[in-house]
Amino acid sequence: MFDVIVIGAGPAGASAARAAARAGATVCLLERAELPRYKTCGGGLVGLSADHAGVDLSNLVRASIDQLTVTLNGRLARTRRRPGRPMLSMVMRSEFDRALADSACAAGASLRTGVHVTGLREVTGPTGPAGLDGPAGLDGPAGGEVRAAERFQRQQAGCVEVSVRGGPDLRARVVVGADGASGRTGGYVGVRCDQVDVGLEGEFPVSAPTARRWAGRVLLDWGPVPGSYAWLFPKGEALTVGVIGSRAHGGALRSYYTDLVRGLGLDAVTPLHDSGHLTRVRAVGSPLRRGRVLVAGDAAGLLDPWTREGISFALRSGRLAGEAAARAALGDPCALVDYPRRVEAVLGPEMDAGREVQAVYTRHPGLLHALLTCMPGTFGLFGRIVDGRTTVARQLRRPGVRSVTAAITR
Template sequence: MTDTSARDFDVVVIGAGPAGGAAARAAAAAGARVCLLERAELPRYKTCGGGLVGISRDHISAAGLDLAQLARVEVDALTITLDGRYRVTRRRRDGSPILAMVMRPELDAALVDAARAAGAEVRTSTVVTAVRDDGPDGAVVEIRGGPDLRASAVVGADGTSSRAASYVGVRCDQVDVGLEAELKAPAEIAARWERRMLLDWGPVPGSYGWIFPKGDVLTVGVIGARDDGPAMRAYYERFVTQLGLAGLPRLHDSGHLTRVRADGSPVRRGRVLVAGDAAGLLDPWTREGISFALRSGRLAGAAAAAAAGGDLGALDAYPARVEAVFGTEMTAGRTLLKLYGRRPEVMHGLMSALPGGFSLFTRIIDGRSTVARQLGRPGVTRIVAALSR
């Protein structure tokens, strides 16, 4: 067993989003002395659609959280449009949800509470200025206005502007901009969107828009390539106006960047691991990141706790685990984004008109199938190759 007398903690986790909360809980549940650092006070607003796919729901339930209390709405109907036209609505016949809708401040706070219940110490209003490996003795986290923290291992889950990611050398080859508002909806508009979401295949290549209902709040946004920033801003404003929502009070109106990890990018340097957005782990097409954050956070927390117990091989194994869990998913997402960027009308036809298209979509969202599995089917492979020419 490694000497721990000079360490403040076994594991320090930076960032209290889904990846950080999952990492801190996993490490604490494994018996490690854990400190979870967050630069803001909790709960704090976070720009995010807040839609939970099946894998996210499973991980949240496994953390001991009551999803029925956490979810504002469970959506079982989907309206699909192509740049605001050709509107089609599909509904799940069994009434089971397509997505569970949450408010990110509430989700993050609940995950932090679960980490605290597992034994993690939580420190908010704590700004990390640097992270570095400290050789055989562990790793160091530098704190603004406070003493350094020393740990056997550090998990960086501090988002797209991560200090830990800079230290590790994470490389991203896709950067997107999301523009989003939370709108206060009067009763008649809230009723119109009750249990129904909208996806719009956007006019900017690779872009799409959404409405996610959350009771008397509607989350409305668009996402697409950062390089198309002015076109994305125009799409956003037109999208909100076309939906008749421009006059609603805006509780929040903000933008954010998402960064997708390049193939072969490191996710570990010495005793420092990165997870979630800090590692660039999200779906390249949908830009869905919560399920990636929860899974990678749990993997990182478990590896860090094992290292604190003397199993340094767990750190060596972490990059391979990340690749095994996320590699094929992200490759498939890139393939689909490329095809969608060229032929958005194909996606609209698949979802709105092709027999079985909506059912396939819900199976993927539920986690009963994957995009990678579907793209691997011989007939689908040939079709994708033909459409990609």
């Protein structure tokens, strides 16, 4: 019996395992793949990701970005520079995730790779169901009407049984699900998502002259498909190129990606990796726990609805989940109920702001391009948002900005 089992060793899972272990819990971190493993991801760390990673990034960063080229469907290119003040750090996710998992192990977590989780089951204790807030194990409006003493008894009595393929079941007092958008824990908890996007991405080896041309510079293209955009991220001798947009426009996105690769002169290059993935954005009010099972990161649909940036959301929600799981396992009767409220307080405003910006961008992509390329001060503000010195949510609270976005989306 473990205090905490964490399913998935990506940024959310490793962050949860590290936080729970540091809080004194016995932690088992399960990962389906062998590490290091490839992960479809642009690999750009915004300021909040770097701040919350908790690992030494000096040997992981492949490029520091202080230049931005923006285009509108491949046209109207404009490059802006911020010399000596990097906005983004580029990493390979295989290396970054390995470092995060290592940091969890250094904190005391036990890592098991090659483990395929096939199911979850809450084990009923002698005083009632393992869920703390009613027969279905779901949160009530204020954490349920069950008295704290009764919740504490149930917590002490029950546990979660984790079934794994080809091995014995594992048990823990609390489980943190960080197994991605298509994992089992999101379905178990009942996570609802109201935005599903598809990302297409390739990693291309390039010549030294091409690498030098993109060194320290990213490309963002506001795409022809409503709400879509493309990127080029330099990582030394490789370029990560991708597009993302609504799954409803999958065919158009494939054409967009093909045209992008051709336009960059990479169509004759055999990619190191070429893959696609789905991102799912949590619907407002969707559950973040069921009884003793918490979800974090992509498993909970926690990411920015506009940029689809998820690493910073994964690191922060993972830490909150790990702290809550450890507190609950070690006897705090309120920890599991508090977790959704803490996530809402920290990440809810950022997701709400992302929805607003995505609504404006979907209708008027040219407006965003004009703001970044023509309006004084906007590029500096964009840089401050990316490097974490301010947030979109904070900017949208300004009265003038609020009135403009309301008028545009009306």
